Amino acid sequence: MRALITRFTAFYGSNPLHLLATIASFALAGYVVLVMGAPTLWNREVWWQSILVWFLAAVIGHDLVLFPLYALADRSLTAALAAMGGRRVASPPRVSPLNYLRVPAIGTGLSFLLFFPGIIQQGKFTYLAATGQTQQPFLGRWLLLVATLWGLSALAYAARLAVAGRGSGPTTETDIDADGNAASTEP
Amino acid sequence: MTAPSPPPKASGGHSEAHRSEDPPVTDGEAPETTEPVYGFPAGLWRALERRRPPGVSLLQRWRSPLRGPWLTSIFGSALLIGLPVVILTGLLSYIAYGPQFGQAIPGDVGWLTLPTFDWPSRPSWLYRLFQGVHVGLGLIIIPLVLAKLWSVIPRLFAWPPLRSIAQLLERLSLLLLVGGILFEIATGVLNIQYDYIFGFSFYTAHYYGAWVFIAGFVTHVTIKLPRMITGLRSRSFRTMLRTSRADTQPEPPDPDGLVAANPAPPTVSRRGALALVGAGSLFVAVLTAGQTIGGFTRGAALLLPRGRSRGSGPNDFQVNRTAAAAAIAPAETGSDWRLTLHGPAGQLLLDRATLEAMPQHTAELPIACVEGWSTTETWSGVRLRDLAALAGIPDPARATVWSLERFGAFNHAVLQANQVGNPDSLLALRVNGVDLSPDHGYPARIIVPALPGVHNTKWVRSIEFGQR
Numbered sequence: 001m002r003a004l005i006t007r008f009t010a011f012y013g014s015n016p017l018h019l020l021a022t023i024a025s026f027a028l029a030g031y032v033v034l035v036m037g038a039p040t041l042w043n044r045e046v047w048w049q050s051i052l053v054w055f056l057a058a059v060i061g062h063d064l065v066l067f068p069l070y071a072l073a074d075r076s077l078t079a080a081l082a083a084m085g086g087r088r089v090a091s092p093p094r095v096s097p098l099n100y101l102r103v104p105a106i107g108t109g110l111s112f113l114l115f116f117p118g119i120i121q122q123g124k125f126t127y128l129a130a131t132g133q134t135q136q137p138f139l140g141r142w143l144l145l146v147a148t149l150w151g152l153s154a155l156a157y158a159a160r161l162a163v164a165g166r167g168s169g170p171t172t173e174t175d176i177d178a179d180g181n182a183a184s185t186e187p
Numbered sequence: 188m189t190a191p192s193p194p195p196k197a198s199g200g201h202s203e204a205h206r207s208e209d210p211p212v213t214d215g216e217a218p219e220t221t222e223p224v225y226g227f228p229a230g231l232w233r234a235l236e237r238r239r240p241p242g243v244s245l246l247q248r249w250r251s252p253l254r255g256p257w258l259t260s261i262f263g264s265a266l267l268i269g270l271p272v273v274i275l276t277g278l279l280s281y282i283a284y285g286p287q288f289g290q291a292i293p294g295d296v297g298w299l300t301l302p303t304f305d306w307p308s309r310p311s312w313l314y315r316l317f318q319g320v321h322v323g324l325g326l327i328i329i330p331l332v333l334a335k336l337w338s339v340i341p342r343l344f345a346w347p348p349l350r351s352i353a354q355l356l357e358r359l360s361l362l363l364l365v366g367g368i369l370f371e372i373a374t375g376v377l378n379i380q381y382d383y384i385f386g387f388s389f390y391t392a393h394y395y396g397a398w399v400f401i402a403g404f405v406t407h408v409t410i411k412l413p414r415m416i417t418g419l420r421s422r423s424f425r426t427m428l429r430t431s432r433a434d435t436q437p438e439p440p441d442p443d444g445l446v447a448a449n450p451a452p453p454t455v456s457r458r459g460a461l462a463l464v465g466a467g468s469l470f471v472a473v474l475t476a477g478q479t480i481g482g483f484t485r486g487a488a489l490l491l492p493r494g495r496s497r498g499s500g501p502n503d504f505q506v507n508r509t510a511a512a513a514a515i516a517p518a519e520t521g522s523d524w525r526l527t528l529h530g531p532a533g534q535l536l537l538d539r540a541t542l543e544a545m546p547q548h549t550a551e552l553p554i555a556c557v558e559g560w561s562t563t564e565t566w567s568g569v570r571l572r573d574l575a576a577l578a579g580i581p582d583p584a585r586a587t588v589w590s591l592e593r594f595g596a597f598n599h600a601v602l603q604a605n606q607v608g609n610p611d612s613l614l615a616l617r618v619n620g621v622d623l624s625p626d627h628g629y630p631a632r633i634i635v636p637a638l639p640g641v642h643n644t645k646w647v648r649s650i651e652f653g654q655r
Contacts, residue, residue, distance in 0.1 A: 099454065
């Protein structure tokens with residue numbers, strides 16, 4: 001029996017449970033598609049308003065759209081900081097601003113990603129019909145939230161610089177080398 | 188589209204010393220070798236490996252020193268706790284809509300449902316809790332989902348993409364997993380903000396999408412659980428929490444290739460990365476929870492439709508579908524309005540004065556919507572079971588309630604026996620001590636404990652009580 005499993009594993013590339021689990025998932029997904037039926041999956045009038053299209057967009061949504069965008073942004077940021085660190089400025093910062101920029105940027109992006117319909121007033125009419133209100137306040141609220149995030153980060157960075165400065169002297173542990181020379185974190 | 192597990196393979200520059208310290212994870216039976224292992228048909232996979240597209244090595248320059256089996260396993264285990272809760276509360280919401288009366292959407296789902304039962308009407312906060320958790324937790328895990336996808340992305344661009352039939356099937360099953368969860372997140376996030384840009388039925392898409400995701404999720408957990416456990420055991424969580432950025436080292440090379448071959452110096456520690464993801468989830472929680480908890484926390488949901496105040500009057504709580512949107516003409520709700528009761532004795536017409544003269548009951552009940560928001564108010568009116576007795580069926584099997592609204596999908600609802608019989612189930616005439624406002628269903632609306640909000644029919648026109 002053990003020999004049989006070993007031979008199966010060599011042939012298939014993994015253990016038998018792997019095969020059972022993957023086939024079960026395809027069968028279940030196939031049943032879902034069968035129960036849904038083609039008219040539910042595909043919109044003949046407006047192709048991009050099809051469930052199938054949205055599902056396929058979801059498949060690539062992070063890995064081939066969102067990830068390249070945020071990886072590029074992060075790489076640009078780290079590269080820019082490295083370039084600045086290389087320059088002999090009068091008083092180089094003792095603490096890398098990298099993470100003090102990353103955190104509010106992530107908060108900004110995340111809040112927009114989750115709540116953009118209200119911010120850009122998408123779906124005005126259904127919103128009004130459901131709630132009796134307009135989406136007018138959301139852009140202002142979001143901008144204040146973003147201002148708070150960046151403002152708090154600026155305060156935290158200032159405090160950190162002050163603490164690092166009080167230690168004084170060039171021997172103080174500084175982060176600029178680690179971060180400034182970290183040319184990139186992503187390809 | 189991320190991270191299938193390959194059979195163990197040698198990875199060029201990794202020292203044997205590292206390997207002996209940290210034995211790489213293997214898939215059960217597969218032995219660890221220094222040569223790549225190919226399944227059947229090996230010739231095909233070897234040929235594929237040789238046909239390396241020109242740009243692919245550029246895509247493999249992963250630099251983050253944090254990626255590795257341990258970090259991925261931490262994210263994975265958190266999702267393994269959270270996602271089943273989201274799945275289960277979602278499937279229970281389908282039951283709460285009453286599939287036995289054909290009111291759950293989509294209607295005919297074959298075997299794709301939990302066993303149907305009569306949705307309880309106690310405790311009154313049941314649907315509020317379940318749906319609040321479904322939507323709230325569904326949003327809170329989004330930073331985790333993104334972190335998990337980030338942590339495994341090197342697998343997507345690994346070359347060769349396949350070394351066996353097992354990897355082919357696994358990559359295909361990942362389409363269900365990744366497509367499923369992001370589809371559910373996208374449709375859910377848009378729906379709670381009334382943005383129907385996708386054009387198709389939200390209920391239908393979100394329900395079937397959930398089953399596709401379940402297929403991918405259960406398979407992924409089955410295949411990857413041993414690897415996750417090994418990953419978690421590969422280092423101590425407490426030690427990681429004590430490790431600063433300066434002391435942060437890459438994980439040892441792993442057979443999945445998550446660990447960068449040429450990592451950059453760390454810009455953040457592992458505890459820092461975990462804190463960042465946790466802070467992201469906390470941030471979303473603060474921006475979300477208020478729509479369910481209400482009270483002074485409601486304002487914190489400052490970007491959600493149901494985080495907004497409408498004023499301080501007795502009728503100034505959240506509206507779902509205005510009288511204008513439902514095309515309720517003032518003439519229909521004026522002095523000519525009558526409630527029609529259907530029972531074995533025939534029809535009974537009651538005007539509002541008659542209803543007000545009947546024994547009134549007051550109950551503090553939440554109204555909770557499928558979008559996760561809820562609000563608790565003090566409702567008064569006539570008990571539904573008193574109306575049933577008046578219609579000649581003191582113990583009805585069901586009640587069908589119709590609204591004055593002509594066209595909406597929810598212009599009627601069927602209530603179960605336990606929902607009609609609950610002493611707090613009302614045909615409400617007043618809320619917080621005053622008459623209902625037009626937007627809240629004047630002249631009369633249904634309020635039933637633990638019922639999905641949209642089934643608490645507004646602008647009630649008639650109630651038909653059914654025999655056992």
